[in-house]
Amino acid sequence: MKLPLLYDVALSLLLARGRQSLVAAIGVTFSITMFIALLSFMAGLNQLLDGLVVNRTPHIRLYNEVQPAPQQPIDRYSGLDAVHARQHNFIRSIKPSDELPRIRNVGAIIAALRRDPRVRGVAPKTQAQVFYNVGTINLTGTISGIEVEQEDRLFAFGDYVTTGDPLSLKTVANSIILGKAAADIMLVGVGDIVQITTVKGSHVQLKVVGLFESGLLEIDKVQSYTSLSTAQKLLGEANNYVTDVQVKLHDFSLAPPLAKEYAQRYEVQALDIQTANSQFETGTFIRTLISYTVGITLLIVAGFGIYNILNMMIYEKMDTIAILKAIGFSGADVQRLFVVVALAIGLSGGAAGLLCGLGLSVLISYVPFHPASLPTVHFYPVSFNPVFYGIGAVFSFITTYLAGYFPARKASQVDPVDIIRGK
Amino acid sequence: MNTPAIEARQLIKYFADPVRVQVLHSVSFALGRGEFAAVVGKSGCGKSTLLYILSTMDTAYEGELLIDGEPMRGKKEAALARVRNEQIGFVFQFHYLLNEFSVLRNVMLPAEKLGKLPGQEIEHRAYEKLKILGIESEALKKPNQLSGGQKQRVAIARALINDPLIILGDEPTGNLDQKNGEIVFDIFKELAETYHQALLIVTHDNDFAAKTHRIIEMEDGRIIQ
Ligand SMILES: Nc1ncnc2c1ncn2[C@@H]1O[C@H](COP(=O)(O)OP(=O)(O)OP(=O)(O)O)[C@@H](O)[C@H]1O
Numbered sequence: 001m002k003l004p005l006l007y008d009v010a011l012s013l014l015l016a017r018g019r020q021s022l023v024a025a026i027g028v029t030f031s032i033t034m035f036i037a038l039l040s041f042m043a044g045l046n047q048l049l050d051g052l053v054v055n056r057t058p059h060i061r062l063y064n065e066v067q068p069a070p071q072q073p074i075d076r077y078s079g080l081d082a083v084h085a086r087q088h089n090f091i092r093s094i095k096p097s098d099e100l101p102r103i104r105n106v107g108a109i110i111a112a113l114r115r116d117p118r119v120r121g122v123a124p125k126t127q128a129q130v131f132y133n134v135g136t137i138n139l140t141g142t143i144s145g146i147e148v149e150q151e152d153r154l155f156a157f158g159d160y161v162t163t164g165d166p167l168s169l170k171t172v173a174n175s176i177i178l179g180k181a182a183a184d185i186m187l188v189g190v191g192d193i194v195q196i197t198t199v200k201g202s203h204v205q206l207k208v209v210g211l212f213e214s215g216l217l218e219i220d221k222v223q224s225y226t227s228l229s230t231a232q233k234l235l236g237e238a239n240n241y242v243t244d245v246q247v248k249l250h251d252f253s254l255a256p257p258l259a260k261e262y263a264q265r266y267e268v269q270a271l272d273i274q275t276a277n278s279q280f281e282t283g284t285f286i287r288t289l290i291s292y293t294v295g296i297t298l299l300i301v302a303g304f305g306i307y308n309i310l311n312m313m314i315y316e317k318m319d320t321i322a323i324l325k326a327i328g329f330s331g332a333d334v335q336r337l338f339v340v341v342a343l344a345i346g347l348s349g350g351a352a353g354l355l356c357g358l359g360l361s362v363l364i365s366y367v368p369f370h371p372a373s374l375p376t377v378h379f380y381p382v383s384f385n386p387v388f389y390g391i392g393a394v395f396s397f398i399t400t401y402l403a404g405y406f407p408a409r410k411a412s413q414v415d416p417v418d419i420i421r422g423k
Numbered sequence: 424m425n426t427p428a429i430e431a432r433q434l435i436k437y438f439a440d441p442v443r444v445q446v447l448h449s450v451s452f453a454l455g456r457g458e459f460a461a462v463v464g465k466s467g468c469g470k471s472t473l474l475y476i477l478s479t480m481d482t483a484y485e486g487e488l489l490i491d492g493e494p495m496r497g498k499k500e501a502a503l504a505r506v507r508n509e510q511i512g513f514v515f516q517f518h519y520l521l522n523e524f525s526v527l528r529n530v531m532l533p534a535e536k537l538g539k540l541p542g543q544e545i546e547h548r549a550y551e552k553l554k555i556l557g558i559e560s561e562a563l564k565k566p567n568q569l570s571g572g573q574k575q576r577v578a579i580a581r582a583l584i585n586d587p588l589i590i591l592g593d594e595p596t597g598n599l600d601q602k603n604g605e606i607v608f609d610i611f612k613e614l615a616e617t618y619h620q621a622l623l624i625v626t627h628d629n630d631f632a633a634k635t636h637r638i639i640e641m642e643d644g645r646i647i648q
C-alpha cells in the first residue's frame with residue numbers, strides 16, 4: 001500500500017470537513033496546553049516547596065536527647081531468668097543525671113562526617129533556651145548558635161535575613177540576629193542592644209546585627225541566631241558543646257539509611273528529613289496526582305471530540321468508502337485511512353498544544369508572586385521539564401489513536417454493495 | 424482451450440431480508456478473453472445482484488466464482504480487494520466518483536492503489552483514457568461540475584485505467600445520449616477485440632445488446648439463454 005496516496009485521500013477527507021476537523025484539533029490543543037501548563041506549574045510549585053524543605057532543613061540531624069538508658073543498672077538484678085526471678089524492681093521514675101543534651105566527642109564526629117563522600121556539608125548548632133528581657137517582662141525564646149558561613153552555604157540562611165548582614169554574626173562580637181516579630185515586640189532594630197537572660201540566670205547583652213523572617217510568625221517570635229561561640233558562652237559551656245550536628249547530603253534520598261548508620265556509629269539520635277517532613281512528600285504526591293488526573297481527563301474529552309468527528313465523517317463519506325473498496329482498497333486500507341485522519345487531527349492539535357503549553361508556562365513564570373516565607377521568589381514557579389512534553393505527546397498520540405481506531409474499524413467493515421445498491 | 428476470464432458455476436444467492444427469497448438460481452456461464460457479452464432481462468431479475476457477486480464485492484453466495492481460472496471462494500478480503508484492483512474494472516449503474524478529487528485523479532486512483540507505475544506515467548495514461556472517451560478537456564474539473572453523461576464516461580475511464588482482464592458494467596450507457604452511447608459501445612468493442620478484455624455489460628438497450636458478441640438473457644434469477 002502506497003502511503004502517499006493514503007495521505008492524499010486522508011487530507012481530502014479532512015479538508016471536506018475542515019471546520020469540524022479544526023474544532024476537534026483545537027480540542028486536543030486546548031487539553032494538551034492545559035496538561036502541560038498544569039503539570040509545569042504544579043511541578044514548579046512542588047520543586048519550590050520541596051526545595052524549601054530539602055534545601056533549608058538538614059537531611060540528617062544528629063542530636064542527643066535526654067532520655068533514660070534502655071538498660072538501667074537495676075535491670076541486671078531483676079528479670080525473668082532463673083537466677084533473678086525472685087528479685088523485683090520497684091524503683092520508678094528514675095531521674096537522669098545532670099547532663100545537658102550535648103553530643104559527645106563532637107569534634108571527631110564532625111571531622112569524620114566531613115570526610116564521608118556522601119556528605120555535602122556539616123553544620124554544628126547549639127540550641128539554648130533564653131528569655132528576652134523587654135522592660136520588666138520576659139519573653140521565652142530560643143537562640144541557635146550557628147556557624148554562619150556553613151549555615152548560609154547549606155541552608156540558605158542568608159535568604160531569610162531581611163535586614164542586616166548575616167556575616168556580621170561572625171565579625172561582630174556578642175551579636176544576634178532576631179526574628180522580625182520578636183524585634184517588633186521589643187521595639188529594637190539593627191544596631192540596638194537587647195538583653196537576655198539565660199536558663200542559668202545570667203544576664204547578657206547582645207547587639208542586634210540583623211533581622212530575619214522565616215515566614216512563620218510563631219518562629220519569628222521566639223527564634224534568634226547568634227554565633228556558635230556566643231551560644232556556648234551563654235550556656236557557660238566550653239567550645240566543644242554542640243547540641244545538633246546538621247548534615248546535608250549530596251543525595252537526600254539516602255537520608256533514612258544513613259541516619260540509621262550514623263545513629264549507631266556515633267551513638268546519637270539521628271533524624272532524617274523524610275521522617276521529619278513526611279507530610280511534604282504526601283503533599284507533593286497529591287499535587288502531582290491531581291494534575292495528571294485533570295490533564296488526562298481533558299485529553300479523554302478531546303479524544304471524544306475526535307471520535308465524534310470521525311464517526312460523522314465516516315457516516316457522511318459512506319459513498320467514498322464504498323467506491324474506494326470497489327476500486328480495490330481493502331478494509332485494512334480504509335481503516336488505516338481513517339486512523340491517519342484521526343492522527344492528523346490529534347497530532348497537529350497536540351503539537352500546537354505543546355507549543356501553547358510552553359507559551360502558557362512561560363506566561364505563568366512571569367506572573368508576580370511574593371510569598372512571605374520565600375523572600376527570594378518573585379514569580380510563580382514553573383518547571384520546564386521536557387518529560388512533561390514527552391508525556392503530553394505520547395498521551396495525545398494514544399488518545400487520538402484510540403479515538404480513531406474504533407470508528408475506523410467500523411468504516412473498514414462497510415459493505416460496498418449495501419451502499420451502491422442503496423443509491 | 425484458454426481458461427475463461429470469468430466463470431460462474433451454479434451461483435445461488437438469497438436475500439434474507441425481509442423474507443428469505445432466492446434471487447439467483449444456479450447461474451452458470453463462462454466468459455472468455457475478448458468476449459463482449461450483454462446481460463439483459465426485466466427489471467428486478469437479478470442482473471445487478473449477479474454483477475456484484477462477479478465483482479467479488481458480494482461474498483455471501485453459494486456456488487463457485489473463478490476469475491482467470493482461480494477460485495475466489497476462501498480468499499481473504501484483502502486478496503479480493505487486490506483482485507478487484509488489478510483484474511476487474513467496474514462501471515456502476517450510477518456514476519460513483521469521489522467529489523473531493525479532480526476528474527483526472529479519480530481516473531488515476533485505481534492505478535495509484537495498484538502502485539505498479541510511477542505517478543507521471545499514471546497521469547499520462549489517465550489522460551489517454553479520458554481522451555478516448557472524449558472528456559480530456561474536463562480533466563481538472565471536480566466530478567460534481569460535470570453532466571451525468573460526462574460522469575458516466577469518467578467512471579468508464581476509471582474502470583479502464585489498470586487494463587483489467589474483465590470489465591463489468593451495470594447499465595454504463597444508461598445516462599448517455601445516442602452518440603455517446605455509440606462511442607462507448609465502440610470503445611468496448613475495441614477493448615474486447617483488440618485488447619482481448621472480457622466485457623459483461625448489463626443493459627436495457629436492445630440495440631446495444633444486439634451489436635455485442637453474445638446476449639445473456641435472465642429471467643427471475645436464471646439464465647434462459
Ligand atoms: N438488499 C436486498 N435485500 C432484499 N432483496 C433485495 C436486495 N437487493 C435486491 N433485492 C431483490 O433482488 C432482486 C434482484 O435485484 P437486482 O438489483 O439484481 O435487479 P436488477 O436486475 O439489477 O434490476 P434493474 O434492472 O432494475 O437494475 C429484486 O427483486 C430485488 O427486490
Ligand SMILES: [Mg+2]
Nearest residue numbers: 470471516593
Ligand atoms: Mg440493476
